[in-house]
Amino acid sequence: MASGEFRLRVRYAKAGRLRWLSHLEMIHALERSVRRAGLGYAVTQGFSPHMKVAFGPALPVGTAGDNEYYDVWLTRYTEGSEVLASLRASTPGDLAPIDVRFVADGEPSLGAAITIAVYRVAVTGRESSASQVRMALESFVRSGSLTVQRKGKDKVFDLTRSLPKEACVGDKDGGSEVEITVRMGPDGSLRPELLVSQALSHASLDAAVAHTTRTETFIETSEGSWARPV
């Protein structure tokens, strides 16, 4: 970070219709909201100057996020509450910032630091009660791995490594809701809705994933505990 720059961490949500944005579309939308906010932002040096901004791990098209993060480097210090108010006024409601905090120079990047994500997967259908879904999921997880197709290739996730915590399943709106915690790796992260879909079809249940939300992302501290990035 160059001197005279202030690294601001923004916590925001990706909600409503805007969960259908791709990661790249969301990045452009949020950069535009920073420009509209009229905050002085730092610009990269070089051939093609652009806003200095960095995002947390990508969310897939269709997945919402309750607590997502980006860092933007500002060129002048403004009181946090004032920055938040400007950003709120310049951002579409479904991507609204929740809070902001200035973070220190030495903090690692969001992309590298965040390794744990918690998801809420809603399941609906004739056979989507919590007990049915729980049994399907437990039996699938016991099988040890999840194979997904990516760009024509099989990718195998070791479920003991990818799932640091047992999934919770509860009844919700006539169907159920699964809370799944995933450890993210540099070579790809398990998509929880694929895990649930495969578990449902494995158990031959007449049920399907309705929608998915990433509720939290965490940084693992050196002591092994999990902390929010703000």
Add this chain to the structure above:
Amino acid sequence: MTTADLWPRIERLLSRVERPSRYIDREWGAFHTSDAGYRAVLVYPDTYEIGQANQAIAILYSVLNTIPDVSAERAYLPWLDMSALMREEGIPLFSLESCLPVRDFDLVGITLPYELSFSNVLETLDLAGIALRAVDRSESDPLVIGGGPSAFNAEPIAAFFDAILIGEGEEALAEIVAVHRAAKAEGCSRSETLVRLAQVPGVYVPTLYIEDRTDGGFAGIEPIDGAPVVVVKRVVADFDALSPPTCGVVPYMDVVHDRFGIEVLRGCTRGCRFCQAGMVYRPVRERSADSIVRAVMAGLACTGYDEISLTSLSTTDHSQLEEILRRLSRRLAGSGVSVSLPSLRVDAFGVEMARLVSAGGKKSGLTFAPEAGTQRMRDVVNKNVTEEDLLGSVQRAFEAGWRRVKLYFMIGLPTETDADVVGIGEMVSRVLAVAKAATPPNARGSVRVAVSVSTFIPKAHTPFQWEAQIPLEEVRRRQALLRETVPRKGVELHWHDSDVSFLEGVMARGGRELADVIQTAWKAGARFDAWSECFRLQTWLDALAENGVDPAAVANRQRSVDEPLPWDHLSAGVNRAYLVAERERALSAGVTPDCSFSGCTGCDVCGDLGVDICLAGVSRG
């Protein structure tokens, strides 16, 4: 309106289609008014990413939404995957903002951006559940209005519209809405409403014009019910007084022209004889430097874009361009916001302006349009550019650090010989040699000349409107000849698909006989004809044959200058005598100067329409 919001049904389809952000609305700058007494929906008959940046729709959207008790929404044609699912689920075409069926609006405005969109117009109407033909619509159907560049020869598509606006819409659309509202309030029938609309200047109501086909061919057209004999285009006299939209819709999706566009001038009087836009958007009217800089700063603050584009038919001709660019670069220093110019004038000034906008930043490539390869051919089309101008511009650009230049040419122009075609190849060779010589030896490997060659299509309202388009086989022969003469190394050669140009030529000058053809082709699956993966000439050839229309007689036939033309009742304000005189000068390779700085050349636009050339600065050129 009583219909329910379609969103919950649409959202269920989104995980099954490509690019769901085409359908979600909620962009920054979108208007959401739920209780307007009169509702319009503006439709671009192609996908969201193609239509979203359309400036005409952006302007009309903003104009309509400022009229009290009137609201305007947007709709685009869903891509094939989405429309297939919508038909399966019985979901009609919907507006983005309130997700209501398009057929429930009072007015449906469909823009006609190019001839290849005609099949999409039918797809739009069908998906909306609106009767395709104006004559088949009932009292409960919305008013379907067309407009845009392809309206200047509206005949092929006329049967599908209740009314078509010829020319500029800023003032006219508000008048159309006012007449329609009054007619509704008085309980007028659909046909009474159309008779009233025909009295609005610039409005063409196709059902009020009867063709004379006594000898089998087109022999003229006559109005009924008091409609004007000739519908004259609308033109905004005081362009600088119109404030451009500065808080337009900012898309989420990566769309074409994804930047803040400001129209710096309208019209072009360079007088290129092939150019329909140059003839139909006359006269030249500039926005002042003050208005432009003010609009850009307000637009950036409101939209958050990081790029602006100074748009027009000929931006480097703006009399205050240098001042505008200097002021903008001062204001935008350090913000990371870049400025882009469309194709440049082929001279030292053009390159100097490109240097101004790229100062310190990336030099992505310059675009020039010499159009033809020999001086004789350039004189025929009145493209007042010499080879010296082009080579000098290329030299300056490569000396200044550019490594890539793009050149636009046409083949098949009237009087073209093989020598003219070969001349394009020779000119490209000289451009490449000059570019290399102006580049330091260690960087010469990266020198690129991109050459884009389209086939000339004679267009209505131009001096070449009577000329024959060269037939398909001849296009292919000339393309092959050109391929032999253009150097391979360092040159990227692109063609326009000759099949596409042929259909475009048929649609550009055809008459009402094409309505059945368009409908037959659409029924047989033609849509998204502007997308190379969707276009199939055979579908159209079959449709032409089925309806007994000989396409060669439309596209490839030399017309006599006293023959009645299907667009004679639609006027761009340029008189026929001027077009005839320009045609004669073309055939003797005589040039005509630009009337914006060399005195009137007699096209009669200014006198007939009560407008004038408006330059913001004192001099030009």
